[in-house]
Amino acid sequence: MPATLEVESTLTDRYQTTVPETVRRALRLSKRDKIHYTIRPGGEVVLTRADASDEDDPVLGAFLGFLARDVASHPERLQAMDAGLVQRLQALTGGIEVDLDALLSPDDE
Template sequence: MAATLEVESTLTDRYQTTVPETVRRALKLGKRDKIHYTIRPGGEVVLTRVDASEEDDPVLGQFLGFLARDIASHPERLQAVDASLVQRIHSLVGGIEVDLDAVLSADDE
């Protein structure tokens, strides 16, 4: 059975702390890495490293979170998409093919 390690850190006046070296090693954390906190009902907090694939687009993630909260708070605001709008969109972009795996040019980055 693996041994349980326990370490402590101190909060600053601004509620910041340094992640102890043993935790950084265990989670394979580097500078600018993100940490995910899971808070369990009994008050236990579990830290895990956020994998890069989970944070591919932080802006999109925040936007989707905003949408989810707004929909949950105001479901009465939801509206069906008008069929004429769908036809207009298809007329503008219907014949365009996009390769999502293609490398961007230097101008596009």
């Protein structure tokens, strides 16, 4: 059975606290992540990482996490895009308007 770790944090005058590093690591929390609290009848509070909301794309989130880890561990791999590629991308996408809040058609889903 794994050992139980116990840590403390202090509430500020505004009832805020810093989540201790050991807890952040155990829950794999990053900045802006949400925390879920379960309050049990005896007064015990269980802190867990909140599940991604329905609006979050788990595949995109995993991919962006992969990119972030790769950039952090291998910054030497980053390369600037040359002006020719930028111009080509602008020529291909220039003038295209996208409504990110619009629903997809049934054919596009």
